[in-house]
Amino acid sequence: MxxxxxxxxxxxxxxxxxxxxxxxxxxxxxxxxxxxxxxxxxxxxxxxxxxxxxxxxxxxxxxxxxxxxxxxxxxxxxxxxxxxxxxxxxxxxxxxxxxxxxxxxxxxxxxxxxxxxxxxxxxxxxxxxxxxxxxxxxxxxxAIDASTVTDRTYSVTPLEPKLNTSISAQQSIAEKLQTASIDKKSIYVFCPGAEYGPTKRWPTQHFANLAKQVIATEPSAQIILLGSKGDRALAEHIQTQADQASHIHNWCGDTSLDEAIALIAISKVLVSNDSGLMHIGAALKVPQVAIFGSSDPHHTPPLSAKAKVLWLNLPCSPCHKRVCPLGHLQCLNDILPETVLDAMQSLESTL
The missing domain is CATH 3.40.50.2000 (Glycogen Phosphorylase B;)
Incomplete structure (x- = not known):
């Protein structure tokens, strides 16, 4: 063929x-x-x-x-x-x-x-x-060798997607970091968005508190908030709530996806919701914490040995709804920043 x-x-x-x-x-x-x-x-x-x-x-x-x-x-x-x-x-x-x-x-x-x-x-x-x-x-x-297919065979071991970064995207991100005076060795990437809806988005206050805890633990840390233009308001809330202007950078909508891939590839840890950027992080094999709420981590997990999934597995989840049908969003609200920080530190300790 x-x-x-x-x-x-x-x-x-x-x-x-x-x-x-x-x-x-x-x-x-x-x-x-x-x-x-x-x-x-x-x-x-x-x-x-x-x-x-x-x-x-x-x-x-x-x-x-x-x-x-x-x-x-x-x-x-x-x-x-x-x-x-x-x-x-x-x-x-x-x-x-x-x-x-x-x-x-x-x-x-x-x-x-x-x-x-x-x-x-x-x-x-x-x-x-x-x-x-x-x-x-x-x-x-x-399927290609069969004239009709009635069954499918899945691989015994989990499949792990693999991505690479382009030289041009690496150079572009290096220039952006230099312009912003950000040391590439101290980057943490937070992705607060999820296109699907609020039931996939960890609260901005939790992201803000996590950012403060990371900076308190590592004063040289630089946190880049990454996502689309639609995520920019979420990132602005995180910046305001954290009040750490010199350490937190809102790049939502300011990078192409090629550049986002290159940036995630050099991050120390990626923290994200169940989103496209979560899967990119897994495919790049960076340490990451993936936060799940209404969706099912058994169906769309980050496929990487360097990924840590946080999911409460409540009786009401996964509901796969865009808005919490019970009105409490407990599946995300009850995942505390301290829990995420512990997961981040356990990942970093294995590097």
């Missing part, structure tokens, strides 16, 4: 967890060229994957059919003469481009009204006892 196309998922975390699939395909078909069709939002993840030859960026909007754009992209894709395409999202529209492009093998899970668009189909697992997402994507790599 000479050329393989991947239709990327739309979330950063899912994109990271698809890397073991790419590695498996490269092992199975060592002479193949793997390209990825991705939105600009997740494209940097695939640029950090050594298995990827080319990232085709496409401004495909969420919940928009964009019929004309998909047909135009299909013409571009068809010219590349791909032998197979792995469609990672479950939506109808995500399967249109490889179908328009007449790619012979179109592999994916059974999804939204796409009978015929996908011609090698795996059944989607139910919501109960779902496998980890990395395992879910990885299983697709075994």
């Amino acid at each position: 000479n050329r393989i196309l991947i239709i990327a998922p739309n979330w950063i975390g899912d994109a990271v967890m698809s890397q073991p699939l790419l590695a498996s395909l490269k092992t199975l078909y060592p002479h193949s060229t793997i390209d990825v069709l991705a939105s600009p939002w997740v494209a940097p993840v695939y640029r950090a994957c050594t298995e990827v030859n080319q990232v085709i960026e496409a401004k495909l909007e969420h919940k928009q059919l964009q019929w004309g754009l998909r047909k135009d992209l299909a013409k571009q894709v068809q010219a590349n003469q791909y032998a197979a395409c792995f469609v990672l999202p479950n939506s109808f529209k995500s399967a249109l481009i490889p179908w328009f492009a007449n790619i012979p093998f179109r592999i994916g899970y059974r999804g939204e009204m796409r009978f015929g668009l996908i011609n090698i189909v795996l059944d989607n697992p139910g919501k109960i006892n779902r496998p980890p997402m990395a395992e879910h994507y990885f299983a697709l790599s075994k």
Whole structure:
């Protein structure tokens, strides 16, 4: 198989967890060229994957059919003469481009009204006892040699995604740190955001108290608050509540994802919610504390031996709701800064 196309998922975390699939395909078909069709939002993840030859960026909007754009992209894709395409999202529209492009093998899970668009189909697992997402994507790599697939085999050992940082992103971050007079040897990265909603966000007051405790323990510590523009207000609250202006830096919305990857790679410890940046930290193998509330760490854990997961496993969790249905958000409020600091220190002591 000479050329393989991947239709990327739309979330950063899912994109990271698809890397073991790419590695498996490269092992199975060592002479193949793997390209990825991705939105600009997740494209940097695939640029950090050594298995990827080319990232085709496409401004495909969420919940928009964009019929004309998909047909135009299909013409571009068809010219590349791909032998197979792995469609990672479950939506109808995500399967249109490889179908328009007449790619012979179109592999994916059974999804939204796409009978015929996908011609090698795996059944989607139910919501109960779902496998980890990395395992879910990885299983697709075994489907190409079967005309029909009714079952999937997951790997015995947990899969750990791996990312690399680009030289240009490393240089850009080095310049930003120099401009801000931040010593790269003393960086802690806190990621207060989570795109899904409040039930995934550890309280800003807890982040602020943790920051104060880290600085009290290590006076040279520099804490960089990292995230998207939408997380900037959360970071501002943390800065105000902590009142440590010279030690806490709000970079939310001020870095590209390529730069964020490079910054996380040099951090001493990453503290985050269950988010895309959490999965990036795991794939970069940095020490990290991952805080879980409404989501399930068995399904979307940070896949790294250097990750420490904090989850209270309350009777009401995981609820997978965007807003706490009981109104108390106890699953996050009751994870105290002292507990997170202990986890951070235990990670640092093993380095």
